[in-house]
Amino acid sequence: MPQWMETQEFLDILQGLRQQARQDIAGAMDSAALEAVRVRYLGKKSPLSQLLRTVGTLPPDQRPRLGQEVNAVRQELEEELNRTARRLADAELAHRLQAEAVDVTLPGRRRRRGTRHPLTRVLEEIQDIFVSLGYWVAEGPEVELDYYNFEALNLPKGHPAREMHDSLYITEEILLRTHTSPVQVRTMKAMAPEVPVRIIAPGRVYRRDALDATHSPVFHQVEGLEVDRGTTFADLKGTLAFFAKRMFGQERQVRFRPSYFPFTEPSAEMDVSCLFCNGAGCRVCKGSGWIEILGCGSVHPFVLQESGYDPEEVSGFAFGMGLERIAMLKYGIDDIRLFLQDDLNFLRQFARG
Ligand SMILES: [Zn+2]
CATH class of the missing domain: 3.30.930.10 (Bira Bifunctional Protein; Domain 2)
Incomplete structure (x- = not known):
């Protein structure tokens, strides 16, 4: 198999992972779901980590560039994950504040005064x-x-x-x-x-x-x-x-x-x-x-x-x-x-x- 095919294939897989990861990050509905996405794409057993390990099997003149590519995607995903995590945390806090808020505009419950017989x-x-x-x-x-x-x-x-x-x-x-x-x-x-x-x-x-x-x-x-x-x-x-x-x-x-x-x-x-x-x-x-x-x-x-x-x-x-x-x-x-x-x-x- 010619070297360029392998290099291109590597880049295609990386690009596919990147897009899938960005989609999953965007689709996370709450902090817990987002954390699962982080583990899936950036954890030790994630496809990205596995891909990084295959760099060593690629032609030596390609290795530095491809390694940089993987790290760039990794950094991009990390930033995207952190941004999304902050956004979700803010939304969750706002939601909780609203749910637990005391609505001081509600009329009070009036206690009926008793009367003498x-x-x-x-x-x-x-x-x-x-x-x-x-x-x-x-x-x-x-x-x-x-x-x-x-x-x-x-x-x-x-x-x-x-x-x-x-x-x-x-x-x-x-x-x-x-x-x-x-x-x-x-x-x-x-x-x-x-x-x-x-x-x-x-x-x-x-x-x-x-x-x-x-x-x-x-x-x-x-x-x-x-x-x-x-x-x-x-x-x-x-x-x-x-x-x-x-x-x-x-x-x-x-x-x-x-x-x-x-x-x-x-x-x-x-x-x-x-x-x-x-x-x-x-x-x-x-x-x-x-x-x-x-x-x-x-x-x-x-x-x-x-x-x-x-x-x-x-x-x-x-x-x-x-x-x-x-x-x-x-x-x-x-x-x-x-x-x-x-x-x-x-x-x-x-x-x-
Ligand atoms: Zn009378």
Whole structure:
């Protein structure tokens, strides 16, 4: 084979390798792929290295030139590889920066602010009114002794008025309290013979009622008690009329109707002029123009005595109202079950401002 053929063949192979390498470099999509191309074309076992080793088999006068040719291609490829490596690294960095970037132009996720339950709001309003009159807030247990729930309140065992409460008993002597009135006795026993006593006692009470639009086996009462020397029924009327006007509006009229509770004597129900028809008569007040809002009366001498006070020395009055009933009247709510259902559409109506 003539020498020039071998030389030309060598140059053709070199040129073919060069073009293939440049193509592969251009086609590398990322740094890892490019590194594979580098090893393939410039590594120790690469065709270019093998080609360089064959230079020694070529005619001696051709060797320097052909060796230079191989080295020139090798240098060209190295430069091309380095340029491409930098370009890919830049692109990869830019891509990562973009992927990991925090887009500060996105609107923040707003946390929805909670609202107080309508019963809580009404209770706070009631408390504010009585605290402004010098009352303080007292509490008692929901699991109560028969003694405090009934006996000390002039409701001995077998008393027919116990049936109105139709209670949830835990044992013969322990029950879920049916009203907040036991807090009257507990407070007076703790304070006697100190006067004045002025408390309101809010809390849950339990009765064996089925749940319907106006009844619930668990509801809230707010109890009130004032005991002092010389307290009269006029004090009761003045205090509760003040409360009704502050709670439902200055234009409200109040009236007291005789009633019966074992632990007060005399006893009364207090009505306010209807909030919905202003006394003209409507469906809510059943045409009477009045709505009953609470029960009250002068503290029965038996209860004072049982609680450590001398009925000859002090007197007092007490009252109790259903918190749900007050809230329903104030906000025009017609179903007590709404207070228990956690319906956000209902509850959000009571958000302030
Ligand atoms: Zn009415």
